[in-house]
Amino acid sequence: MNPIKAVVFDLYGTLYDVHSVVARCDALFPGRGQEISNVWRQKQLEYTWLRSLMGAYAPFEDITEHALRYTCNRLQLMLSDAELVELSDEYSRIEPFREVPGALAELQAMGLPLAILSNGSARSIRGVVSHSGLESRFAHLLSVEDADGVKVFKPHPAVYTVAEQKLNLPRTEILFVSSNAWDASGARHFGFPVCWVNRAGNTFEELGQKPDHIVSGLDELADWLRPCH
Amino acid sequence: MNPIKAVVFDLYGTLYDVHSVVARCDALFPGRGQEISNVWRQKQLEYTWLRSLMGAYAPFEDITEHALRYTCNRLQLMLSDAELVELSDEYSRIEPFREVPGALAELQAMGLPLAILSNGSARSIRGVVSHSGLESRFAHLLSVEDADGVKVFKPHPAVYTVAEQKLNLPRTEILFVSSNAWDASGARHFGFPVCWVNRAGNTFEELGQKPDHIVSGLDELADWLRPCH
Secondary structure (H helix, E strand, O other), X not given: OOOOOEEEXXXXXXXXXXXXXXXXXHHHOOOOHHHHHXXXXXXXXXXXXXXXXXXXXXXXXXXXXXXXXXXXXXXXXXXXXXXHHHXXXXXXXXXXXXXXXXXXXXXXXXXXXXXXXXXXXXXXHHHHHHHOOOHHHOOXXXXXXXXXXXXXXXXXXXXXXXXXXXHOOOHHHEEEEEOOHHHHHHHHHHOOOEEEXXXXXXXXXXXXXXXXXXXXXXXXXXXXXXXXX | OOOOOEEEEOOEOOOEOHHHHHHHHHHHOOOOHHHHHHHHHHHHHHHHHHHHHHOOOOOHHHHHHHHHHHHHHHHOOOOOHHHHHHHHHHHHHOOEOOOHHHHHHHHHHOOOOEEEEEOXXXXXXXXXXXXXXXXXXXXXXXXXXXXXXXXXOOOOHHHHHHHHHHHOOOHHHEEEEEOOHHHHHHHHHHOOOEEEEOOOOOOXXXXXXXXXXXXXXXXXXXXXXXXHO
């Protein structure tokens, strides 16, 4: 592996816990928060892939609402349009995983430029990062919206290209970090060295790619990068 | 809706029951057949979408094997490479749904050209159809492989275009029939009139499309088409 000159993180599920929404779901539908969150997240991902393929792009925030609407229909939950919008807005207040603030500070102290590359809109990414008070950690907040005119989501190569262009580094010198095995596979296929964050003992996807490194939390990243930096 | 001049069917899950593989899975892992089949099918679909987006096409039959390998890893099932290939081959012996042979005969008797448009390879489609003795019902067996050089799966418009070109009819006169709500949505977005086959009381996807008609089995199709044919 080449020396790593910058680190690019996925946002949803990697730095920030998408299941932060469980408590709010539970408040509306007691005891069903985790089930709602699981179906909602699965459909959110599927709709990003399907709309990219269909050529029917919609912003991530709209897709988040559509996925929640599907979830309510399937689980037979009554939700007014106002509640649906309110619950979808919880995605802008999701929390970073416990070890993330410390790990980012440590990596930044090593002089590594850090960035986020996310399916979210530029506005959503800024909102989530600012809500958690972590703005000063990042040199770049990059959105699929920055892939000019392409209108697709990850794992389309046009999205990963955004990071390569904005960081102005060859892809082989940019470490891509994701908890989503499909995203890690897409980034690896694009040509980034990849670290898969496997907090929950998940199974890696069989998409013809293997991560270069696996950690169980971001706090393991600095120790791994230090020798080759 | 324009008069319908031909009917194009999805294969996997629409004409043929992908969960026909449950019995074979159960024989290998008693009591776990349905669980294995569910994860396997879900991953098979995800991998067709993800590989299309990544630009890393692989034939559907290879993806079926990859998805089974993932399933075994995740469910911690031991399967030799030979058993894995053997179990994947079950997909070439899946059975039509109970009402399908009669429904196809009835539609054919109305003078409607019938076709299949599937993610499978031309060889797989022929194999499945011939194993069930239904070859004489179809005017065309169409594969994603017929989308010259495009190397993507449904719901990419390039795949639906194959049916329009081979049937030599405007898309508005071709009824597309699928049990897969994401496929029905993709076909509707492409411009086909669409019938969704909802045998199991599923929830339609929220992808900005609605089917033109919904049936609970293919035996309801002829009665619906007769008045406008």
